[in-house]
Amino acid sequence: MTQKCLLAALVRHICLCVLLLTSFTSEAQVRADKSLKSLHPISPLDSFQHEDADDRAHRDPDIAILADVVLAQIPVVVFNEDGAVVTDLQQSDFRVVEDGIEQRLLYCDKDRESVSLVILGDVSQSMTNKIQFVQDAAASILKPLYPQDLYQDEYSLFGIENRVTQLEPFTADQANIEKRWPTLLVATKGGTALFDGIYAGVSAAKQQSKNKRRAVIVISDGGDNHSRHNIRQTRRFLEEAGVPVFAVMAGKQFELPEPYQQDPRFQKFPIPLPTSNANFIGPAEREGPRNLKALTEVTGGSVFTAQDPESLIRIARTISNAVRYQYLLSYQPQGTDNVKRKNNWHTVHLELVPNDKFKGYNVYYKQGYYRNDERTVSGLGVKK
Secondary structure, three states, rough: HHHHHHHHHHHHHHHHHHHHHHHHHHHHHHHHHHHHHOOOOOOOHHHHHHHHHHHHHHHOOOOOOOOOOEEEEEHHHHHHHHOOOOOOOOOOHHEEEEOOOEEEEEEEOOOOOOOEEEEEEEHHHHHHHHHHHHHHHHHHHHHOOOOOOOOEEEEEEEEOOOOOEEEEEEEEOOOHHHHHHHOOOOOOOOOHHHHHHHHHHHHHHHHOOOOOOEEEEEEEEEOOOOOOOHHHHHHHHHHHHOOOEEEEEEEOOOOOHHHHHOOOHHOOOOOOOOOHHOOOOOOOHHOHHHHHHHHHHHHOOOOOEOOHHHHHHHHHHHHHHHHHEEEEEEEEEOOOOOOOOOEEEEEEEEEOOOOOOOOOOOOEOOOEEEEEEOEEEOEEEOOO
């Protein structure tokens, strides 16, 4: 009996030891888990956030998730006091201010790159007497300053009247374009859906082009009487699109008289172009209609007014080459998180320094962008 009691007591003692050991191990594991979590906190939303960022980057090629920082990239076009494209500026020549706070530039890229250009040709009834000039301006855009053997520029052509029609999808076949475009850009009796044309052209540049550098060039008299979109809708769309839009407007006196149409000297397409040294945009030509100025300037572009055949071709060619040789400034925004702003719009101001050295220079760039949260950016070339 005594032996049985001793055996039972020994069993109870062993069970108690096992229970205590198990409890101690569990507590140690909990403490270890807590310690690890304090060193490496894990959010239950982490996997969702990473997937969301990747999806967003895939949807919008202008946004790449590189890290948890924002790298703002500003495309810049610069003309000197004579209106010629400036291609020899250095990083130290630029000063960038975001939301009133000066930023430190990290990079200044200025290499010639392949470009995708969308040309919007106004073929509405109001352009009947100017259609030859539209054709010649479109053709001049195809002519880069230097041979482009190393580059794959591509072009798409849209016609604007009551409806907006893509007359030529993106192609790099320059010889074929020059042959076909005179027959595609033909005056019609339609109205002018200019705002709709800008919508369509910018959308095509974003969705159909193969080059990272892209732009839209509008050749028009600036009128609109047939668009579904109004100017406010179009402006907001352009603010977020991240595609520069330039416009060449035919002035009121820019008419094609009957003798000009019949003169055999002007039947050759296109009109002979001036030499590269003559490519400039004069002061009077920098004015344009209010609507087109309001729309192009929010993209970092502008509108220019041509008064005669030579100036139209020269302006169009100069703009197309400015896009080919634009600067790309990059910086990481600093000190702007607590700045009050409207609708999460970050204002960007850029200037050339010292001011006296660059007096008379004109700088075209997008003057702001939307950053809705740490992973949503629109309206500017922005990498994360």
